[in-house]
Amino acid sequence: MNHNIKSIRPFIGSKDFETSRLFYRDLGFEETILDSKLSVFESDKTAFYLQDAYVKDWIDNTMIFLEVDDVDRYYNELLALNLAEKYPNVKLVPTRHLEWGSECFLYDPSGILWHFGEFK
Numbered sequence: 001m002n003h004n005i006k007s008i009r010p011f012i013g014s015k016d017f018e019t020s021r022l023f024y025r026d027l028g029f030e031e032t033i034l035d036s037k038l039s040v041f042e043s044d045k046t047a048f049y050l051q052d053a054y055v056k057d058w059i060d061n062t063m064i065f066l067e068v069d070d071v072d073r074y075y076n077e078l079l080a081l082n083l084a085e086k087y088p089n090v091k092l093v094p095t096r097h098l099e100w101g102s103e104c105f106l107y108d109p110s111g112i113l114w115h116f117g118e119f120k
């Protein structure tokens with residue numbers, strides 16, 4: 001089967017929609033407001049939808065893996081943004097180097113866990 005995929009865009013929720021919108025703009029994504037409870041955030045050809053919807057079990061189990069070209073550089077750029085100081089509940093976890101590659105972690109204001117990784 002040939003999928004001819006152009007993109008994949010997950011839907012993620014938010015505990016405080018306005019705070020999450022600011023967070024993702026500070027993270028460097030460009031926001032397009034689709035309606036009062038839904039925005040799409042894009043960077044290059046990668047995008048995701050942010051919803052004004054909070055279901056604790058859903059949010060607590062949402063993880064997104066974003067592959068980057070240099071995870072150590074990316075971690076340092078994340079660190080320089082001071083997101084943990086600007087937003088409640090945000091936590092940045094340093095890069096760890098594993099057998100398959102390297103990754104660092106960022107929890108968004110709602111608790112969604114982002115994995116930023118680089119494969120060997």
